[in-house]
Amino acid sequence: MLAPALTVAAIGLTAASGACAGIAVARRAAPRRVAPAAIVMTVSALDMLLPGTMLAPVAWGAVLLLAALALLLGRPARAARSELGWHAGSILLMAAMWFGMAVPDAAGGAVVAGPAHAGHAGPVLAALLLLLAAAGLAVAAFVHLPRARRQEPGVAAWRHPLMAVAMLAMLVAMPAW
Known part of the structure; x- marks a missing residue:
């Protein structure tokens, strides 16, 4: 019962965060360069939460790693570094979630698994580390x-908290867990 509600919340929060990022770019x-990264992140979240997949988990992990690296390449202006770091951190966490779904444990399930694999320390530890991150x-x-609100009034300042809460909801609601 809780998983569908968390899925809807994660999708809504991800979309809201993407919209706020778009407003900030505008x-x-x-x-x-935050705009393409936000789009990739939103599509990845939708693919993770909805039935069926567009890309394999390893492919999504690789795409997200490349997106995070693209954000950090070059010599951005001092004012842009913090913003790029926030986005890169969220994208790296999402990549870790995808890689966790891709690597099978000894019992044949995903490394990051729910209560069905509670007897295996590896999957539980990986899930706990992702949850803590x-x-x-x-x-x-x-x-x-x-x-952020002092520097940028309006809803755009909420983009990072919205995405962070969406990531927590994704971790709990993901169908692959």
Whole structure:
């Protein structure tokens, strides 16, 4: 019962975060290279949460790693570094989630697995590490929010907290777990 509600919440929060990132790019509060990364992240989240897949988990992990690296390439302006780092961190976490779904454990399930694999320490530890990373990202985004709102009034400042909470919801709701 909880998984469908979390899936809808994760999709909605991801879409809202993508819209806020688009607003930030349009207002020039975020570098233009954030827009393609936000689109890739949104499509990846939809593919993860909805039935059927467009790409294999390893392929999604690789695409997301490349997207994160593309954000960090070059010598961005000092003001853009923080923004690019926030997006790259979220994308790397999503890549780790995809790679976790791709690697089978000894019992044949995904490395990042739910209660069905509770007897295996590896999958439980991997899931716990991903959950802790997502929770840490969420806490950091909400701690950073007052500063972001001072620098950029309006809804666009909410893009990182929205995505961080969406990632937490994805971890719990993903059908592959």
